[in-house]
Amino acid sequence: MTAAGFARAQPHVLAYEGKFSNHPSDPGGRTYEGITQRVFDAWCAASGVPKRTLSASTGKWPGWAEQRDSIYRKQYWDAVRGDDLPAGVDFAVYDAAVNSGPGRAIRWLQRALRLNRVDGIFGVATLAAVQAHSDHDALVAAICAERLAFLRALKTWKTFGKGWARRVAAVQSTGQAWASGSVGAAPEQIHGAGAKASAESAPRPPSTAGADAAIGAGGGTATVGTVIETVRQQIEPYAGASERVQQLVVALIVAGALVTLGGLGWRWYARRKAARLAEALA
Incomplete structure (x- = not known):
């Protein structure tokens, strides 16, 4: 000193x-x-x-x-x-x-x-x-x-x-x-x-608002596994419908599932980036 x-x-x-x-x-x-x-x-x-x-x-x-x-x-x-x-x-x-x-x-x-x-x-x-x-x-x-x-x-x-x-x-x-x-x-x-x-x-942390909207109500505990199981349950009632109806329903359900999975992915990324930013700026 x-x-x-x-x-x-x-x-x-x-x-x-x-x-x-x-x-x-x-x-x-x-x-x-x-x-x-x-x-x-x-x-x-x-x-x-x-x-x-x-x-x-x-x-x-x-x-x-x-x-x-x-x-x-x-x-x-x-x-x-x-x-x-x-x-x-x-x-x-x-x-x-x-x-x-x-x-x-x-x-x-x-x-x-x-x-x-x-x-x-x-x-x-x-x-x-x-x-x-x-x-x-x-x-x-x-x-x-x-x-x-x-x-x-x-x-x-x-x-x-x-x-x-x-x-x-x-x-x-x-x-x-x-x-x-x-x-x-x-x-x-x-x-x-x-x-x-x-x-x-410092930049603002990425927002999860869009991801939360994509995941929807109850999405706070959603996981990839639960999304897949939800898709299976939604498709099952249409097993006896005509082929065209089945294709249309399956396409709509899968599209919704992809949006939900994308929301989950973005929310994971946004939370991880926000945590790293908070640590660096602490």
């Missing part, structure tokens, strides 16, 4: 974040060096500094670097108690906080620690678990795995996924090097890695 961790981590985070951005698919909106307009406005209000609009020339503002680092330290580093985290682990959690918010980053740390309570609050139990964890190299990898699963679940993955994946891989490599006492790689600029990744970009 070191108070110098912020100074070592900051150049890497700034390299990932890039300069000015205002991508229409980025929930962060107008951003400069990872500081969104919303975060900057809040900092200005709290500090008594006049608000300004972030732009490509923000880096030329007098005192910008000091303001930026002050925001980073208070908003992200201190929020995840970076000074209390082991080398390497501090970087993995800090970078995740910058990209997805402190609460989300702490959740990933808690899940990596396999804590029973995952609430995004860095309290006594979380700190004790960190201090008791003997393999910081493995902890960095586990945090990054949780983070990547979350990113892959977002609907903006198609747009920013390549940059995010490279960023997480770089964070893991550097974090594990620091956890092992090595120097690690130099800060790396990664195109498209600075887009904010928040739960508001």
